[in-house]
Amino acid sequence: MLQQAVGTLQPLSSCEIHCRIGNNSVRFPPKDLKAKRGSNCFGEKGFCVILASALSPSNEESLKKSNEAALILIRHGESLWKEKNLFTGCLDVPLTHKGVGEAIEAGKRIRNIPVDMIFTSVLIRAQMTAMLAMTQHRGKKVPIFTHDENEQARLRSQIHSEDAIKQSIPVITAWQLNGRMYGELQGLNKQETAYRFGKEKVHDWRRSYDIPPPNGESLEMCARRAVAYFKDEIKPQLLSGKNVMIAAHGNSLRSIIMYLDKLTTQEVISLELSTGIPMLYIFKEGKFIRRGSPIASTEAGVYAYTTRLAQYRQKLDQMLH
Numbered sequence: 001m002l003q004q005a006v007g008t009l010q011p012l013s014s015c016e017i018h019c020r021i022g023n024n025s026v027r028f029p030p031k032d033l034k035a036k037r038g039s040n041c042f043g044e045k046g047f048c049v050i051l052a053s054a055l056s057p058s059n060e061e062s063l064k065k066s067n068e069a070a071l072i073l074i075r076h077g078e079s080l081w082k083e084k085n086l087f088t089g090c091l092d093v094p095l096t097h098k099g100v101g102e103a104i105e106a107g108k109r110i111r112n113i114p115v116d117m118i119f120t121s122v123l124i125r126a127q128m129t130a131m132l133a134m135t136q137h138r139g140k141k142v143p144i145f146t147h148d149e150n151e152q153a154r155l156r157s158q159i160h161s162e163d164a165i166k167q168s169i170p171v172i173t174a175w176q177l178n179g180r181m182y183g184e185l186q187g188l189n190k191q192e193t194a195y196r197f198g199k200e201k202v203h204d205w206r207r208s209y210d211i212p213p214p215n216g217e218s219l220e221m222c223a224r225r226a227v228a229y230f231k232d233e234i235k236p237q238l239l240s241g242k243n244v245m246i247a248a249h250g251n252s253l254r255s256i257i258m259y260l261d262k263l264t265t266q267e268v269i270s271l272e273l274s275t276g277i278p279m280l281y282i283f284k285e286g287k288f289i290r291r292g293s294p295i296a297s298t299e300a301g302v303y304a305y306t307t308r309l310a311q312y313r314q315k316l317d318q319m320l321h
Contacts, residue, residue, distance in 0.1 A: 177226060184215050
């Protein structure tokens with residue numbers, strides 16, 4: 001994974017890293033390495049963990065120009081509490097039968113788009129959506145949740161076959177991608193809440209940018225954590241050329257889209273995301289280009305934009321014929 005992310009690594013003294021990316025050679029002194037919980041030097045050879053986010057600005061710019069990657073965003077399908085018109089927020093509620101169908105249909109739309117990594121929230125409805133969508137993917141790789149809560153979890157979840165690794169997709173869960181926490185509204189019926197507090201007050205809580213419900217989060221607060229996580233953990237993967245899928249929630253995804261599309265606070269509060277409809281972006285030359293939701297005739301436009309996706313589609317066709 002390190003080699004895929006930053007190139008060929010060579011050990012130097014004091015855990016300094018010599019990295020070769022294509023024809024370019026880069027040194028990473030210790031001050032440029034970004035530490036992460038549980039990361040350290042391996043054995044006696046002096047290797048250190050380098051995260052893609054540790055790239056210096058000049059090296060990041062070089063990667064921007066040489067790589068392109070797909071970014072897929074999927075809002076989870078209908079949940080059991082959505083069906084009952086209850087405020088769900090950060091409560092862990094599964095999908096309805098309809099929601100399962102929406103996730104499967106989402107998978108059909110992205111079945112020809114490469115996926116190297118999956119990020120989801122820690123909530124079951126987002127995870128179900130991601131897993132059900134991947135059952136439709138023509139690549140037939142197996143999504144496997146990563147577990148790094150502690151050393152024992154890491155040891156027990158190791159894969160010891162190179163072939164199995166090649167046929168797997170790591171799934172990373174993060175609370176920062178959770179939906180907006182609705183505080184004291186969670187579990188309440190939306191219509192009854194409007195009667196109780198007044199329609200205008202509830203509308204402000206739900207649709208304003210910076211007004212939180214009682215003991216809950218505003219969209220601004222949700223955006224702060226979701227966008228920070230995207231910048232720190234997901235964007236570096238795209239910079240390294242990885243194709244990423246994010247299965248999350250309406251408000252966390254709206255926050256990320258606000259960042260990708262450079263929306264104003266007024267524009268983002270009117271943005272509506274349908275459940276189970278994937279949105280595709282191409283990350284190319286440091287820019288995010290929205291390509292819509294691949295289906296039928298619009299799918300051709302996706303491949304016309306980037307040769308990398310067209311080649312992947314061609315490879316799938318050759319494998320399955």
